[in-house]
Amino acid sequence: MNARDLISLMPGGVRAELRRISESYSMFYDKLSEIHLRCGARSSIVLNGKNVPIETRVSRGDMDAMIKDFSHGSLYAYRDSMLDGYIMLPDGIRVGICGRARYEGGRLLGVGEVLGVSVRIPHILPGVEEVAYREFCSCGGGMLIYSPPGVGKTTLLRALSRRLSSGRGARRVVIIDERDEFSFGGFFADSMVDILIGYPKGEGVEVALRTLSPEIIVTDEIGDTGEATALLRTVNAGVPVIASAHAASFGEAMRKRSVKLLSDAGVFVSAVGIFRGDGNIYSYICDRITQSERRC
Numbered sequence: 001m002n003a004r005d006l007i008s009l010m011p012g013g014v015r016a017e018l019r020r021i022s023e024s025y026s027m028f029y030d031k032l033s034e035i036h037l038r039c040g041a042r043s044s045i046v047l048n049g050k051n052v053p054i055e056t057r058v059s060r061g062d063m064d065a066m067i068k069d070f071s072h073g074s075l076y077a078y079r080d081s082m083l084d085g086y087i088m089l090p091d092g093i094r095v096g097i098c099g100r101a102r103y104e105g106g107r108l109l110g111v112g113e114v115l116g117v118s119v120r121i122p123h124i125l126p127g128v129e130e131v132a133y134r135e136f137c138s139c140g141g142g143m144l145i146y147s148p149p150g151v152g153k154t155t156l157l158r159a160l161s162r163r164l165s166s167g168r169g170a171r172r173v174v175i176i177d178e179r180d181e182f183s184f185g186g187f188f189a190d191s192m193v194d195i196l197i198g199y200p201k202g203e204g205v206e207v208a209l210r211t212l213s214p215e216i217i218v219t220d221e222i223g224d225t226g227e228a229t230a231l232l233r234t235v236n237a238g239v240p241v242i243a244s245a246h247a248a249s250f251g252e253a254m255r256k257r258s259v260k261l262l263s264d265a266g267v268f269v270s271a272v273g274i275f276r277g278d279g280n281i282y283s284y285i286c287d288r289i290t291q292s293e294r295r296c
Contacts, residue, residue: 001090003029003121009069010035011062014043017054021047033123034150038098038116039063049276060113067114070095081179082111088180092122092158122155125274128284129159132272135286136164141269142234142241142262146253151276153244154220158182160242161218165191174214176204181220202230209237218242228258232265241267249273250287263289 007018014037022028025047034046037058044053070087071078078087087095096118099111136143147153161182165173175182175195183195194212196204201219208214222228222245234241243262247253250273254260262268273285 001093003032006035006089006093006119006121009066010037011056011058011066013056014054014058014062017056018045021045021052021054030123033121035119035121036116037063037066037119040115063114063117066117067097079110083108084179085111086179092154092181094120094181096120120150122152124159125152125156128152128156128272128274129163131284131286132156132160133163135270135272136160136240136242139270139288142243142267144253144259144263144268144271145242145244145274146247146250146271147244147274148248149246151274153274154181156274157218157220157242157244158187161193162188162191164216165193171215172213173216173218174208174212176201176208176217176219178204178220200230201227205230205233209233209239214239216240216242220244221246222256222258222262225258225261228261231262231267235265235267243268247273250285254289 007015010018028047031048032045036045037043039058039060042053043056043058044051046052067075070089075082081087082097085097087097089095097111097114098116098118099114102109102112132143132145145153145156161173161175164171170192173191173193175193176199177183177195177197178200180197183197194214196207199207204219205217208217217234217239219231219241220243222231222243231241231243245253245256245259247256250271253271254263259268269289271287271289275283277283
């Protein structure tokens, strides 16, 4: 699914307005990175890195119909991910859900009365994949990828996994895909990739090391220290890990308890930060994690 396909699922008024904008904006689909639709409030898009309001108002009926289309008419099939606040569409497109939570006995049962959606459209990060690939191949150990939210960590992890597991010198890569964000279409058709979908990181690491004989383990955002502790098992197994974390700088990343736990243990020996400037212009920073940083 590309940006054009996605727009075709939008309410009629929104669809028409976005198509009008696309006709007057050079490389519109390449520069469109987010769509935010809100009931009873101003909707907007992120175009070339900037917030652009759209005039069309979205009704409750429009929103309900769109959510039905996103879930292929079966909200129950997406119940678990909606409890975590999102619906995954094909090709790695994540739809964040804003609505009224339904609780019973202190337990979250579901999300009703959806009031807004936030759609992220992944884009290739020009040049960054090659930099991350070379850094990983030269660093001799695991690597952390960090950035502020929404810049493209998952997109980079996906591309890097394919690069490392295909072509000359391909290695066996196991991806622990807790939120089903990596496996779609034929993206890994020519790659030596095994994907554990829906496994919590701890269980995924255990299964990967016990049964799949990985040469590299890839996982998305490191959360609490419990998730970090699970990744420590890869040290004794001698399997490098590539993982990501939210952080605006290398220093901020190293101050996170979960990341520090892993870097102190030698799981991460290098880090690549990615950043988006004006428009969709990306920059990157590579750092080696030194012994002094491990002691901080």
